Amino acid sequence: MNMQVPVLNIIGPVGIGKSSAADAISEMLEHDYALPHAVVDLDHVRRGFPAPSEDPFNMELGFKNLAAVWNNYRSIGAKCLIIPSVMESREHLDKMRLSIPGADIFVVRLVASLEVNHDRIRGREKTLDSLNWHLQRSTQLAEELSQKNLENVIVDTEGKLPTDIGREIILKWGIIERYGSTGRL
Template structure:
């Protein structure tokens, strides 16, 4: 099995692009599964020493990846936030597969606009806007990705660029 993790800041379109990559794979008749990692850790309360529930996410990912492989998936497309290289290795181990990482990038003004639409009237909007900027700084220093794709273009174009980058990265790895 091979896996792609699409990462980037909050609001950049990770889940939307992952679903569109799944559509590209389906059109090519490639057995696959798409996993939004947020749902694998969505549990409250989170422990004080693991505020984003990474440990729960990895345990769940291990089980889900195995189930999808048993069901015939050859490729996994993951959407989630990956902040450092040590966690990248942990994701690859949990999946039990080669992991390629794509970072989506968009101007923070584009991300703010998307977040404002998604969180209209939501008290958490400011937290998400702040987190997006914080993550951009983390990604600039961490270099967790194998390639970067501009996410401020139509989703179908972003998905095609992601698939092209994934295939190119696999040839290099």
């Protein structure tokens, strides 16, 4: 029998601040609560070239890598998992559950105005082609995700520091109440 694994899945369009929020949450869980956890950026563990034509975003590779990496983190005592990712469907959430036996997934969708989101993208992209692709993709994803209702809660990131966003997410996730302030059951 598998024990439940609290999984925080931070979703949103490209450039919205998923990775920054995950990093801030990880810092707080470590330093403020001593809660054993892991962070796996699903967008990073599926990055590979070339991607199969039938899976242009390498989602299947990402879920296989997620399963392997989670097993390694679990073996050293991680009790929960934080996954920033562009998650686009319930099917993808189901595949995440298969990758993490016992996953109790809590989905937070980050939002901001397109203007703010696009300003963030402009600050990070290094080529015009990449900038244009990410601007178009962020617009498309923001619209699609607003209609799919994959999330448990929405967190507006506009005008907030990653630490403020992280604190808000931790409260909404309820992970500290579940494990206590020392990270122990």
